[in-house]
Amino acid sequence: MDVLQRIEQSLEAAITKGMGDDSPPLLQQAVRHAVLIPASRVRPRLCLAVAMACGDDVPAVTDAAAVSLELLHCASLVHDDLPCFDDADTRRGKPSVHRAYGERLAVLAGDGLIVLAFENLAWHTLRHPERLAPLLMIVGRAVGLKDGIVAGQAWECENRVDLGEYHRQKTAALFAAATEAGAAAAGRNPAEWRTLGANLGEAYQVADDLRDVAGNADAIGKPVGQDAVHNRPSAVAELGVDGALDRLVGLIVEAVDSIPSCPGAEKLQALVIGEMQRLLPPPMGEDFMHRLAAARG
Amino acid sequence: MDVLQRIEQSLEAAITKGMGDDSPPLLQQAVRHAVLIPASRVRPRLCLAVAMACGDDVPAVTDAAAVSLELLHCASLVHDDLPCFDDADTRRGKPSVHRAYGERLAVLAGDGLIVLAFENLAWHTLRHPERLAPLLMIVGRAVGLKDGIVAGQAWECENRVDLGEYHRQKTAALFAAATEAGAAAAGRNPAEWRTLGANLGEAYQVADDLRDVAGNADAIGKPVGQDAVHNRPSAVAELGVDGALDRLVGLIVEAVDSIPSCPGAEKLQALVIGEMQRLLPPPMGEDFMHRLAAARG
Numbered sequence: 082m083d084v085l086q087r088i089e090q091s092l093e094a095a096i097t098k099g100m101g102d103d104s105p106p107l108l109q110q111a112v113r114h115a116v117l118i119p120a121s122r123v124r125p126r127l128c129l130a131v132a133m134a135c136g137d138d139v140p141a142v143t144d145a146a147a148v149s150l151e152l153l154h155c156a157s158l159v160h161d162d163l164p165c166f167d168d169a170d171t172r173r174g175k176p177s178v179h180r181a182y183g184e185r186l187a188v189l190a191g192d193g194l195i196v197l198a199f200e201n202l203a204w205h206t207l208r209h210p211e212r213l214a215p216l217l218m219i220v221g222r223a224v225g226l227k228d229g230i231v232a233g234q235a236w237e238c239e240n241r242v243d244l245g246e247y248h249r250q251k252t253a254a255l256f257a258a259a260t261e262a263g264a265a266a267a268g269r270n271p272a273e274w275r276t277l278g279a280n281l282g283e284a285y286q287v288a289d290d291l292r293d294v295a296g297n298a299d300a301i302g303k304p305v306g307q308d309a310v311h312n313r314p315s316a317v318a319e320l321g322v323d324g325a326l327d328r329l330v331g332l333i334v335e336a337v338d339s340i341p342s343c344p345g346a347e348k349l350q351a352l353v354i355g356e357m358q359r360l361l362p363p364p365m366g367e368d369f370m371h372r373l374a375a376a377r378g
Numbered sequence: 379m380d381v382l383q384r385i386e387q388s389l390e391a392a393i394t395k396g397m398g399d400d401s402p403p404l405l406q407q408a409v410r411h412a413v414l415i416p417a418s419r420v421r422p423r424l425c426l427a428v429a430m431a432c433g434d435d436v437p438a439v440t441d442a443a444a445v446s447l448e449l450l451h452c453a454s455l456v457h458d459d460l461p462c463f464d465d466a467d468t469r470r471g472k473p474s475v476h477r478a479y480g481e482r483l484a485v486l487a488g489d490g491l492i493v494l495a496f497e498n499l500a501w502h503t504l505r506h507p508e509r510l511a512p513l514l515m516i517v518g519r520a521v522g523l524k525d526g527i528v529a530g531q532a533w534e535c536e537n538r539v540d541l542g543e544y545h546r547q548k549t550a551a552l553f554a555a556a557t558e559a560g561a562a563a564a565g566r567n568p569a570e571w572r573t574l575g576a577n578l579g580e581a582y583q584v585a586d587d588l589r590d591v592a593g594n595a596d597a598i599g600k601p602v603g604q605d606a607v608h609n610r611p612s613a614v615a616e617l618g619v620d621g622a623l624d625r626l627v628g629l630i631v632e633a634v635d636s637i638p639s640c641p642g643a644e645k646l647q648a649l650v651i652g653e654m655q656r657l658l659p660p661p662m663g664e665d666f667m668h669r670l671a672a673a674r675g
Contacts, residue, residue, distance in 0.1 A: 101524045103543075108532035112523060160489060165481040182535075184462040188485065189532050192457060193523035195489060199496040200518035203511040210507045214500040217514075221497035226409060226490035227398045235405035235486050238479075246400075 088125045091144040092116055092151060098204065099197040111182040111190040116155045118173050123356065124150040124259045127281065130352055131263030131274055134345035138267055139212075145205035146216055146262040149198040153224045154255060156194035159187050161234065195224070215265045223258030230254060244319055248286040249279070256282025273341045280336035281353060287329045288360040290315040291322065295362050326365070330372045333357055385422045388441040389413055389448060395501065396494040408479040408487040413452045415470050420653065421447040421556045424578065427649055428560030428571055431642035435564055436509075442502035443513055443559040446495040450521045451552060453491035456484050458531065492521070512562045520555030527551060541616055545583040546576070553579025570638045577633035578650060584626045585657040587612040588619065592659050623662070627669045630654055 082090075096116060100109050125147035132143040162169040162177040164184060169177045179187035199217065206213040224230045233251025236242045260278030261271035294317050316325045337350040354373065358366040379387075393413060397406050422444035429440040459466040459474040461481060466474045476484035496514065503510040521527045530548025533539045557575030558568035591614050613622040634647040651670065655663040 099523050104524055104529050105532040105536050107535050108523065108529065156489075160485055163485065165485065185535050186532065188457055188460065188462065189528050189535075191489070192453075192492060192521075193528040195492045196518050196522045196526070196528065199514060200522060203514040203518065207511055210511060213510050213514075214504055214507060217496060217500040217510075221493050221500065224489075225493045225497060226396050226405065227401055229493070231486050231490040231493065232401050232405065235402040235483065238404050238482050238486075239402050 084126055084129050085122060087144065088122045088129065088147055088151070089117075091148045095145075095148045095152065095197060095201045099193075099200060107182060107186055108189060108193070111178050111186040112193060114175070114181055115159050115178050115190050115194065116152065118175055120173055122151060123285070124154055124255055126352075127256065127259040127278065128263040128266070130345070130349055131260045131277075132267045134340075134343045134349055135264050135267035135269040139209055141205045142209055142212055142216075143263065143266040145202050146220070146266040147259075149202050149216075149220050150223075150255060150259050150262065152194045152198040152201070153220065153230070156191040156198070157224070157230050157234070157255075159191040159194070163187055166234070166237075212265065212268065215271070216262055219258050219261045219265055219271060223254040228254060244316070245283075248283055248316070252286040252289070253279050253282025256285060276339040277336050277353075280332045280339065284329055284332040284336065284357060285360070287316045287325055287332065288357060290317045291325055291329070291361060291365060293317070294322065295365055326369060326372060329357065329369060330376050333373060334376050381423055381426050382419060384426065384441065385419050385444055385448070386414075388422075388445045392442075392445045392449065392494060392498045396490075396497060404479060404483055405486060405490070408475050408483040409490060411472070411478055412456045412475050412487050412491065413449065415472055417470055419448060420582070421451055421552055424553065424556040424575065425560040425563070427642070427646055428557045428574075429564045431637075431640045431646055432561050432564035432566040436506055438502045439506055439509055439513075440560065440563040442499050443517070443563040444556075446499050446513075446517050447520075447552060447556050447559065449491045449495040449498070450517065450527070453488040453495070454521070454527050454531070456488040456491070460484055463531070463534075509562065509565065512568070513559055516555050516558045516562055516568060520551040525551060541613070542580075545580055545613070549583040549586070550576050550579025553582060573636040574633050574650075577629045577636065581626055581629040581633065581654060582657070584613045584622050584629065585654060587614045588622055588626070588658060588662060590614070591619065592662055623666060623669060626654070626666060627673050630670060631673050 096112060100112060128147040128150055129143060132146070137143050158172060159178045161167055162172055163179055170180050171177060175181075177187070178190055182190070198220065202213060202216055202220070206216070222229055226232055228250050230251055233247055233249070233254065236247045236250070257275050257278035260274040260281075264274040265271040293315065316328060320328060333354060337353055340346050340349055358370055361369055393409060397409060425444040425447055426440060429443070434440050455469060456475045458464055459469055460476055467477055468474060472478075474484070475487055479487070495517065499510060499513055499517070503513070519526055523529055525547050527548060530544055530546070530551065533544045533547070554572050554575035557571040557578075561571040562568040590612065613625060617625060630651060634650055637643050637646055655667055658666055
């Protein structure tokens with residue numbers, strides 16, 4: 082079974098276990114709409130890649146960690162798209178949850194996905210209780226009030242914003258958690274894997290800002306130009322396209338260099354670089370690869 | 379230290395640990411506004427009462443369980459009050475979170491409180507890892523997509539609603555969790571304590587419906603007549619005031635009779651009955667006590 086298939090099956094299983102046939106029918110539909118659509122699954126794939134590099138000794142725990150990351154990511158997208166935030170009509174090429182099912186079910190689906198992310202961790206660690214608290218704390222921190230997604234998103238409600246802090250919390254936090262959780266799920270020291278995830282997360286946000294100015298809505302599955310429309314902090318607004326591309330290259334060089342020595346290190350490096358190229362519109366992706374080759378000598 | 383003081387201190391500690399000084403200032407204020415205001419704390423008090431009846435051998439775990447219930451309750455209130463649901467101006471005698479801080483911070487404060495509820499469980503069970511998964515599953519189920527608060531609230535978005543199911547999920551679920559979690563936190567079998575909580579939860583909802591028609595906004599700290607305004611399912615609409623009072627008495631008789639034999643049983647019975655009387659407007663509370671005395675012979 083390939084990695085993406087493994088993730089989709091785990092997501093489907095979590096949602097099926099998390100909702101009974103008796104759950105409110107529209108809520109069931111809204112939750113499935115939010116999660117079970119074609120998506121890159123970049124966070125759970127990163128988690129699995131690290132866990133596999135670390136031995137993946139209890140695959141069920143790895144899968145639970147990966148699923149929790151994706152469910153929390155989906156929850157944040159559903160709430161981000163709400164009328165009071167981005168008021169987005171589409172997400173991943175489909176109507177956003179609030180457009181398809183209304184604002185109330187979008188709020189509830191997001192809430193329920195947060196709860197399910199934590200429940201699913203507990204369900205799959207019953208035979209390895211010592212791994213639950215570390216995983217829960219890694220994942221909780223990534224999305225929480227202190228320096229997780231909720232904190233990051235809340236900076237949009239403040240007059241003064243530190244761009245680095247904003248990106249770090251809103252996006253990098255869940256990537257850092259993906260690598261940490263992958264290591265922790267496999268019983269390894271998560272701290273050694275934090276830099277990889279944190280850098281990738283920041284890189285992903287920079288790539289997203291670049292896509293927002295350079296992409297087209299059909300190719301990336303959501304409206305473009307939203308940062309400017311909503312006057313949101315953006316690496317492109319701060320550094321320009323050229324500066325943002327250089328920043329992206331610097332982050333990726335640091336990220337791949339931080340990978341701890343392990344059998345899967347080279348494969349992981351290639352995965353990381355390929356992922357970034359894939360995220361950018363093709364001409365920009367080629368530019369990125371040239372700059373990266375130059376930077377790595 | 380009395381029980382309420384113990385709860386307030388644990389809530390304050392959880393929020394302080396859960397948010398750094400560097401968290402977005404308005405988010406910090408919104409979260410404190412949502413949680414740290416005078417409130418009955420009925421769910422955590424019920425959790426503590428059961429844990430104490432069961433021996434309360436690890437008070438830090440009991441406190442964490444109690445805090446998680448109250449944080450999740452507060453999160454549900456903040457989201458319930460949103461414009462897309464009740465659009466409530468006030469809550470607990472103060473402006474609702476979205477009125478005071480805006481809709482975006484209300485969504486985020488609710489999300490963050492859900493995350494914090496689970497994080498706080500992990501922080502306080504590190505020395506008792508075997509108690510974390512059971513507690514997490516009890517609490518998660520009570521608020522989740524299957525038959526928890528999220529499911530209950532989602533029934534408001536359906537055309538057909540089973541009133542019993544709706545009340546059971548929207549309110550009774552967290553009460554059932556309060557008694558179960560109190561027992562589980564003290565290392566006892568939670569299943570024996572479920573009926574007490576489930577019945578109390580349903581009773582609490584019936585009492586709430588009675589307050590909605592009979593109370594006044596100043597005394598109960600939120601607008602009255604909201605069920606009729608929002609055309610929500612209500613025990614009073616279904617049974618009338620007289621029928622709803624009888625239903626309340628029946629639930630409480632069953633609840634107090636279900637308390638397992640333990641040193642604190644009588645104290646717990648008195649607490650349960652006093653709590654219900656206190657919830658009702660005084661004349662209705664007296665009526666309730668008369669009917670209860672008659673029913674118990």
